[in-house]
Amino acid sequence: MINELLHPPRPKPSPPVFDDPRGQRRRIVTxxxxxxxxxxxxxxxxxxxxxxxxxxxxxxxxxxxxxxxxDTTARR
Structure with a gap:
């Protein structure tokens, strides 16, 4: 029990917002x-x-x- 209080389990990482492994969206936006x-x-x-x-x-x-x-000189 003391181990659970000192080191609580970490939550699972959330999925990335933009799943763009090849960078296509980044190239389009750029x-x-x-x-x-x-x-x-x-x-x-x-x-x-x-x-x-x-x-x-x-x-x-x-x-x-x-x-x-x-100007009269232009008429000569």
Missing amino acids: TVGVVVCILCLCVLGVGASVLYADPKAPATGGAAEARNTT
Whole structure:
């Protein structure tokens, strides 16, 4: 009786939550995580490129600017 009090019997170990001996679930979850991360980075990149405006950007239309200029040296 004293041995049972000092060293009680250990309970049986519970079964693992994820029984994945070959690691297939881990590979799937890792792949999905990497794809989601890449998509988020693409969305952030597109959003940053749309929101960014270069203050020294070149003119987009040369003909429209030539028509609106008042410089007389360009007409020679």
